[in-house]
Amino acid sequence: MGLAVVSLKKGEGRLLKSGGMWIFDNEIATIMGSFVNGDIVLIHDFDGYPLGKGFINTNSRITVRLLSRNEQTVIDEVFFEKRVRDAWEYRKKVVDTRSCRVIFGEADFFPGLVIDKFSDVLVVQSLALGIDRYKEMIIELLKKVLKEDGIQIRGVYERSDAKVRRQEGMELVKGFIGPEFPTLVEIEENQVKYQVDVKDGQKTGFFLDQKYNRLAIQKLCKNAKVLDCFTHTGSFALNAGIAGASSVLGVDASALAVDQAAANARLNGLEDRVQFLCRNVFELLPELEEKEEKFDVVILDPPAFTKSRSSIKNAVKGYREINLRALKLVREGGFLATCSCSHFMDYELFTQTIGQAARSAHKRLRQVEYRTQAPDHPILWAADESYYLKFYIFQVCSDR
Structure with missing residues (x-):
């Protein structure tokens, strides 16, 4: 048939x-x-x-x-093995593969499938019904390809617990694929060590897409007083600490994230200079402004404020507000690193929103650099959803 x-x-x-x-x-x-x-x-x-x-x-x-795009293509194990090999060979050329995203959905021609490698553990997220049928085959093929490079995968954990699966008529799934293993995995990135919680961390446990953006802020943080907002598990804060910041305050509303960030600071011997606070960033920033606090570097790495076109207006307000507050906390000549990970908050809108915040704060911005996601999250042209991360570094000057 x-x-x-x-x-x-x-x-x-x-x-x-x-x-x-x-x-x-x-x-x-x-x-x-x-x-x-x-x-x-x-x-x-x-x-x-x-x-x-x-x-x-x-x-x-x-x-x-x-x-x-070829009707004659046979979709079988040989087909998927070729795609797995292509994905891995590409990563070996463009990123530090000790921990990286090995498969990034449509951008790697695996619609709906994400696989992250944290040291010797794989974390899988399957978001489309069709690819779900082939998930275990693809995992086995990936293990085989990695083994050829001397990488023995000791465990696979599935994090197909994103609500978007319901739009495909699928149940949310979370758990081990194959033998159980300790789900706190130690990784190293940019000379910083982290404990990644693949079972209960956000999404697949750690945000690999900011790898080189975190590295980019290191050069600005030597001897600096740094504020890292929406710190999650402390990644930007720890990069600032390892680069020689004099003091770092990381802030997040999640107590679990703050506990993990503090553990990561201890893991790197940075607990004396890198402190964490469990607070709502929107409430804390005006308080710091009132106290006339100033920082050499302020970092904003918020979660996506919008996941649909319908809520863009509110998202714009949120981004404008935090950027306005952050700009007022940067000392003259200091630096602001700010980003958006929402696909719907596109480059033009994000850029315009920061410009509005700067005018309201009476600040002039000198752009140091503009970056996107790390190359293990490639942007496939014409697949707009694959381009989502916008990351700016600015020097902040008064407009007087």
């Missing part, structure tokens, strides 16, 4: 045809043939022209996720 055929409406499929990986429900004219959600289907344009193969899921607005 042949594969079902998804045919597009006339004039639709612009994203797919420009290099993207998704077909939305409102782009589809007909689905001919029988299928079960998660199956592989053929994709045709309105006139029957073949556009490739992908996974179908009628529960999701993203009804088809592309796997191959």
Whole structure:
């Protein structure tokens, strides 16, 4: 029996045809043939022209996720092994692979699949029904490819507990794939050691995407008084400490994150200079301003304030407010590092929002650098969702 055929409406499929990986429900004219959600289907344009193969899921607005632009491609173990090898070979060229994102969804042509490597542990997040069927095969293939480079994986943990799975009609899943192992994993990045909690940490346990942005702030922090807002497990704060900051205050609203950050400071012998506080950043910054506190470097690494287009207006207010408050705390000639990890808060909007905050704070900004996510989170052009992290470093001057 042949594969079902998804045919597009006339004039639709612009994203797919420009290099993207998704077909939305409102782009589809007909689905001919029988299928079960998660199956592989053929994709045709309105006139029957073949556009490739992908996974179908009628529960999701993203009804088809592309796997191959060639209709003749056989989707089997050989196909996935080639993609796994390509992903790993790329990482070896562009990042420190001791800990890195090995597979980044659509940007590595694995729609809906994320695999992070923390030292000798893999953490897997499967967010699409079609790829879920192949998840364990892909993990085994990855272990095989890593073993060829002398890397023995001692454990795999699944963190498919993101709410977005419900949009695919899938249950949230969390737990070991294979034998159990201690879920606190020690890693080293930029000469800083961390205990990563792969079981209960946010997302897959640690934000690898900021690796080289954390390194970029080190040169600014020698002998500096540093404030790190939304510190999570202390990553920017510890990079400041290891670079020789005179004092660092890391702030986060999560008591669990602050405890872990303090443990990470002890792990690096930095507990005398790097302190952590469990507070709401939006409440703390005005208090520090009132006390006329000043810092040489202020770092803002907030969670995504918006995960949909509908809440952008509120997100803009949030980003404007924290940047305004932070700018007032930077001493003349000091530095602000500020970022957004929300895909919907795009580069133009984020840049404009910081500009508004600077005008309101009566500060002039000199851009030191603009950065995005680390290259193990590659940005696939035409797959806009793969470009999400915006990171600025500014020198802050008064406008007088």
